[in-house]
Amino acid sequence: LRSAAEIQSRIQALREDAACAPLGAGQVELIQALLDIRETMHNAISQLRDIAVDLPAISDAVDRLALREKALTERGVDTENLMFEASFGRVSMEYYDGFVFGFRADARPEWPMIASGGRYDALTKRLGEGGEIPAVGGVMRPGLMLELEGANDH
Known part of the structure; x- marks a missing residue:
């Protein structure tokens, strides 16, 4: 394109x-x-x-x-x-161009992140043909969250 x-x-x-x-x-x-x-x-x-x-x-x-x-x-x-x-998100979150974050379960260190995300202002500028919109996005893994919550109930 x-x-x-x-x-x-x-x-x-x-x-x-x-x-x-x-x-x-x-x-x-x-x-x-x-x-x-x-x-x-x-x-x-x-x-x-x-x-x-x-x-x-x-x-x-x-x-x-x-x-x-x-x-x-x-x-x-x-x-x-x-x-x-400092290296967080360097490989797996390369479309973010600002602050990135992730949450892990201390009780389950072998699990992937429970939630992660970050800023991606440059992506909106690129897709918006120059029109920039401040943006933050992320993902939460409800299955892991529910499993962790269930483990805490016991």
């Missing part, structure tokens, strides 16, 4: 990307350190701020995450025990 101009533009973007020098070892290590963060939200923000000293491109995102933590705390969410995983 793409026009010839869209295809040509994508080919040009790929050529430009291929012409760029590869990332240096130090940059790769910083990105890996970022993706390895799996910590409580508060501690994760501290680690991200440390990485941002050498990788300033993430500074704005870290600031937004700190504001999100503050907003969650103000609404009664215990962010001291809320887990943050």
Whole structure:
């Protein structure tokens, strides 16, 4: 469904990307350190701020995450025990372009997520031919939720 101009533009973007020098070892290590963060939200923000000293491109995102933590705390969410995983959704939720979330059952760690979702504003802009609509979506697995609720009754 793409026009010839869209295809040509994508080919040009790929050529430009291929012409760029590869990332240096130090940059790769910083990105890996970022993706390895799996910590409580508060501690994760501290680690991200440390990485941002050498990788300033993430500074704005870290600031937004700190504001999100503050907003969650103000609404009664215990962010001291809320887990943050920087690589979460990287493979299985690639159409999301903002904050993503997932809920697991502590009592059943082998289960998939009970619910997951996130922001996907860029998708609405793309599908809306430039008309952007802020969007959040998600999925809940009622069968797992009912099974978990039944297990708690016993």
